[in-house]
Amino acid sequence: MKESLMQFWSDHSQTIITLGYNLLLAVAILIASSLIAKTVRKAIANTRTRLDKTLIPLFSTIASYAVYVIGGVFILDIFGVNTASLIALVGAAGLAIGLALKDTLSNIAAGIMLLIVRPFRADDFIEFGGTQGTVREINLFTTILETTDGLYIASPNNMLWGNNIKNFTRNGKRRMDIIVGISYSDSINEGFAVLKKIAESESRLLAEPAPQVMVASMIDSAVNIQLRVWAKNEDYWSAYWDLNKRVKEAIEVAGLTIPFPQRTLHIVGEQNAQAIQKNARKD
Missing domain, CATH: 2.30.30.60 (SH3 type barrels.)
Incomplete structure (x- = not known):
């Protein structure tokens, strides 16, 4: 047994040494690729440029994958693999995988388009x-x-x-519509005056576009008047909540009525009911 091993070593020692050297070199390349990929991802993530935050994760992922691909090509070259034939094989395999993973690839394509069109x-x-x-x-x-x-x-x-x-963010400003109902017996002009005064006293509202007041609709129990104003994105919600409160309070202080939904019922007496039925028979 010992003589057989010695003979095997004597015949294949050079091949074994070369293979071991190549394996060690491949492992070293894998470790180096992993370290370089992590370094590249951290460098891109920590970069202080005008690059949009949404692009950083994508670029870091692509860069790390590129490092691994380059490392893989070096390893294949070490073992004497014909990379030209491998590329053709990978292309055929990629076609089959692409058909199987068309939904996943469509997500990649959509992500790229979102980053281009922005x-x-x-x-x-x-x-x-x-x-x-x-x-x-x-x-x-x-x-x-x-x-x-x-x-x-x-x-x-x-x-x-x-x-x-x-x-909601892109244009830097948003419009808000404050609607309040007043009674049909109230003056619409007085309601407009209340809304205009509130708009003029609110510093968070933009001067341009100018505030507007209008009759939004006339419903069963109220006339809905509307205050249409604009504010910066960062002021929108705080101004919207405050304006709703102020409009309600100011309408009441001005003596205007915010009516509740109501319905008028007409009660018909027995004699009237008989008369209605008699007229209905004649018809």
Whole structure:
């Protein structure tokens, strides 16, 4: 047995040494690729440039994958693999995998298109398909949102790309409509004067576009008058909540009535009912 091993070593020692050297070199390349990929991801994540926050996760992922691919090519070259033939094989395999994972690839394509067209950026508040949230991240497959009540939403990129996207942040300002009902017996002009005075005294509202007051609708029990004003995004909700409170209080102070829904009932007596039935028979 010992002589057989010695003979095997004598015949194949050079091959074994070369193979062991190549294996050690391959392991070293894998370790180096892993370290370089992590370093590249951290460097991109910590970069202080004008690069949008939504692009950083995607670029860091692509860069790390590229490092691993380059390391894999070096390893294949060490073992003498014909990379040209391998590329053709990978291409054929990639076609089959692409057909099997068409939905996943569509998410990647949609993510790329979202980053090119840029309908939203990091920290924008958006709505699509009934979902609302603040954009935190766009990666290769999903877009990460945070809802107003702190929930985490990971939505496939093709869901966003295939829907209308409403961006509440992009224009920097938003319009708010404050509607209050007054009685039909009240003066509409007095109601307008109350709303205009409130708009003029609120510093968080924009001068342009100018505030507007109008009759929004006339319903069964009230005339709905509306205050239409604009505010910056950061002031929108605080101003909206405060204005609703102030409008209610100011309407009451001005002596105007905010009516409740009401219905008038006409009670018909027995004699009248008989007369109505008699007339109905004649007809």
